[in-house]
Amino acid sequence: MMRTFMQKAVLGMAFLLTPLSLMAAEFSAENLAQAKALAEKAGKSELAYQLDESLSTEVGPRRVGTPGDKAGIEWAVAKMKALGFDRVWTETVTTPGWERGDISVEAVSPFPQRMVAIALGGSVPTPADGIEAQVVAFPNLDALKAAEAGSLKGKIAYIGYQMKPSIDGADYGVAGKQRYLGSEVAASKGASAVLIRSVGTDNDRIGHTGAQGDKSTIPAAALSIPDADLLESMMKRSDKVTLKINISSRKTADVKTANVIGEVTGTERPEDFVVLGSHLDSWDVGTGAVDDGMGVAITMAAAKHIIDSGKKPKRSIRVILFGAEEIGLYGVKQYYEKHKDKLGNHIIGAEWDSGTRMIHQLRPGVGEKSLAAIKQMAELLKPYGVALHPSNSAKGQSDISVLGKAGMPAINFDSDLTDYFDYHHTENDTMANVPPETMRQASAVYTAFAWLTANSLIDFRK
Ligand SMILES: [Zn+2]
Incomplete structure (x- = not known):
């Protein structure tokens, strides 16, 4: 049955009168298709594994205050530039010093x-x-x-x-x-x-x-x-x-380290960005390949897969390699002090800082209306073995939990931690315990997450 002009007009009015705040936020079909293709490519790529191998071989352990920490910062800046990030910069972090x-x-x-x-x-x-x-x-x-x-x-x-x-x-x-x-x-x-x-x-x-x-x-x-x-x-x-x-061992005078930040600049709202977090420092035993070389590599690779697609997201993607996480989250705390006036530009964030096994679930921490979009994301990630957790209170892992607690929406991609604490903070934190299949799967997940959220204008606080 054809609707009369009046009926159509009334329906249209009803649509127009529905406040935007009451409409479920969803990703567009085009955005979802692009994210799916990007994830498929990232899921077959060895780039994240190679980046971690590069960091843990050419730099190795990166405890704050050691030459390795400085070398890690130089490695990250040079690597981000080589990968084609639009902007790369460092922000100084001051921490207490200590010698082992x-x-x-x-x-x-x-x-x-x-x-x-x-x-x-x-x-x-x-x-x-x-x-x-x-x-x-x-x-x-x-x-x-x-x-x-x-x-x-x-x-x-x-x-x-x-x-x-x-x-x-x-x-x-x-x-x-x-x-x-x-x-x-x-x-x-x-x-x-x-x-x-x-x-x-x-x-x-x-x-x-x-x-x-x-x-x-x-x-x-x-x-x-x-x-x-x-x-x-x-x-x-x-x-x-x-x-x-x-x-x-002894405490020493304060030392300087840095947060290393790389950005892929968005086309429509460049001042707004999605945060991919990890920490660049490590303990001085092992090579820091697991904690948190994996996170550094997975998040940098996710941005690179997007750079390589030739498409730019609507909003920016900010990869933050925090300094001085291990000794008490100094890097993110000083980042927050510096950027808290702009917390609203931090659209949503996710960090990798735990696990060597695959991601098995995603836990959101977003506004009620954006849950519809998170469900779409979970559907897209289902073939990768990622299930949607029914809770909605995640604040992000490690560093970005500081931003999450301050109000930034976050997703926790939880990996299976059953044997993570066999290696954690030990001499066995090396590439031998970094499974290539985890690096591929996590790359697919973080790449899809970054593209979907950056290439939309959804307000995840709502
Ligand atoms: Zn860590």
Whole structure:
């Protein structure tokens, strides 16, 4: 049946009168088709793997304040320029300084044996001839907190919390706290030093390093997991286990590092941009290929796949390689201070900073109306094994969670973390643990995400 002119007019009026804010935001069919083609190409490309190999071979470990960190910044600037980003720049970041020095830990009595340990970030040194003292063990930080003040005077505190592996790495939140606050809490009970069981899920005889809170005032180190087991076996046999610890780590004057930023400039709203985040710094053990060489490479490759398509998105794409993430998110915090007046131009963001296995789900953190678009994105990513999580409260991983908490919409692309904490912050953070298939899949996902969101004018805050 043909509608009369009047009926058509009324329908048209109704459409016009529907406030824009009530219309579901969706990606256009053309945008979706372009994103699909880009993802297919990225999913077959070895570029991300090659970029990570380049960074971890030509630069290697990039702990803040080391020559490797400076070399990493130079590598990133040169690489972004070579890849054809429209704008590349650095922004200086200032952080506390620290030198790792050397460490030795040995059981002195009743069972003399050497042990493998690694100093925790920011650890102060022991006296030059070390600390030899009896160990008092606690199963976890809460038990240490419950110890009486002054009860550990002249003792070494040991925290034995064992991190449990899982697909979402949820226990890292609990285990990380033992490392972050162990020194501060042990010091408050009078301890001369603190040892923790490494925050990890492997059985390798290597320690897992990592950051501590600002109030760490006594020497602090992580025993390798086999040595944590060994110490506990000794303590089952004797209530007077004595260890000797020598650490020459020390805090130094402030050091400078940088956030490295590369932009693909949009055609219609160049001042608005989608953020692809990762961190360029790493710990000084391993080559930083996993944490976060993978993120650096995946996000740079995503932009490159878009550059190579010859098409420009409507909004810009900003790839931010944050500095000084590992020692306490200094890079993003200083980025936020500098750019908070322009937070509204940060349209949406996603970071890669965890996992070596494939992405298995996406969790949005967007306005209600943009969920329709996120569903379209999830549909597009389904063939890559990515499922849409029903929650809508994601704030972004690591660095960009600072921007997410301040109001920037975000997507968390969650990878399977079951064995990530086997390598995390250890000598085993190398290309040997970077699966090429993950790099391909993640490239497809981040490329599709970047194109879809940048090449639309959807307000993801709504
Ligand atoms: Zn990381």
